[in-house]
Amino acid sequence: MISSARAEIITIGDEILFGQIVDTNTQWIGTQLTDIGIRPVRKTSVGDQRQDILDAFKQASERVNVVIVTGGLGPTRDDITKHTFCEYFGTELEINQEALALVTEFFAKRGRTMTELNIQQAALPKNCTYIPNLWGTAPGMWFEKDGVIYVSLPGVPFEMKNLMEFEILPRLKARFSTHIIQHKQIRTIGIGESFLAEKIAAWEDALPEHIKLAYLPHFGQVKLRLTGTGTDQAVLDSELNAQVALVLPLIEEYVFGFDSDELETIIGTLLMQNNATVGTAESCTGGYVANQITSVSGSSRYYEGSVVSYSNAVKMSVLGVSPATLEAFGAVSEQTAREMAEGARRVLNTTFAISTTGIAGPDGGTPEKPVGTVWIACATPEETFTQLLTLRNNRKINIELTCSYALNLLRKSILKATLAVKG
Known part of the structure; x- marks a missing residue:
């Protein structure tokens, strides 16, 4: 079991770069990875260009040992992720019979006729591990190369989230022995980021090495996010709560809530x-x-x-x-x-x-x-x-x-x- 896990999230699609859709997948995936102790260190967005995707894969492999890829798995010509994976891993596409059976069942239940493009949804790189998608037609794929895990997921949020929750996260948890990553947020309003930093400078300097502080300003508010890393959930929660208790007297007049409070x-x-x-x-x-x-x-x-x-x-x-x-x-x-x-x-x-x-x-x-x-x-x-x-x-x-x-x-x-x- 590997003890250190760092992840990069890659989104593929011109529509994201052109601003035609908002990338909510990355935010959700980052939260889920953090919850199981895998630290996201970078997110990358690339368009539907073969070389850009290949470069993104190579660069990510030099930084992390988990690469999560979303998008580009549709049946049309502009969806080139599977072909690019084949080139990257030195393989070719073949019809996966399990995937074909699932796609066929998907269309039969809806009384729809499959086209050749739909059948090609079941064409997967030979050396991938097939991840069944019970919520759509684009299968997930799992690859391993030189100690790096690559996971390819559909870009449709509903399908991606279900595949992550029921298939990918359990596999990653089984593979890595990770530390717990825990967040605690203090929500403030009515004080600017720099003034807030001055008020709590001594407290921040005294934070333990395994607890980090981030300032997150947004529309007149500043979130103070404490992120602790450890091996014992109860101990980590206690340490974070103790730090909150220490800083509150310094800024109490500006604090209106914690964590998800609005x-x-x-x-x-x-x-x-x-x-x-x-x-x-x-x-x-x-x-x-x-x-x-x-x-x-x-x-x-x-x-x-x-x-x-x-x-x-x-x-x-x-x-x-x-x-x-x-x-x-x-x-x-x-x-x-x-x-x-x-x-x-x-x-x-x-x-x-x-x-x-x-x-x-x-x-x-x-x-x-x-x-x-x-x-x-x-x-x-x-x-x-x-x-x-x-x-x-x-x-x-x-x-x-x-x-x-x-x-x-x-x-x-x-x-x-x-x-x-x-x-």
């Missing part, structure tokens, strides 16, 4: 725990905040509704924003955000309400209020909190950042209101 799920939990409700009043985000809140199953238990008050007329007629406020301060102002949130709380009859108003861009800014100027507010039973955001010159990013910060303002407002009640 702001919208955390908020939902807080609202249900306090038997509270929320509504939204949105201008520059156009309903995106409502979309995020309602993306959580069961959100109808605490979310009442939204007013997308894109125009000043709706701000005044529905939310009750004062014409004098708009005249004196404008739609993008602390005063307007405050009145929008308070109006939404009143109209929707909720415990809390959040509002957004700003200049998402790319145009519409002024010297006094440039693109990216956004005000958010959260109205509670006791008071209304406001926050000024100075964002970027990108409409999509500004909308997503505003949503993230607005949800966080709601989270902090709920916690403050809860503490006030308990106090």
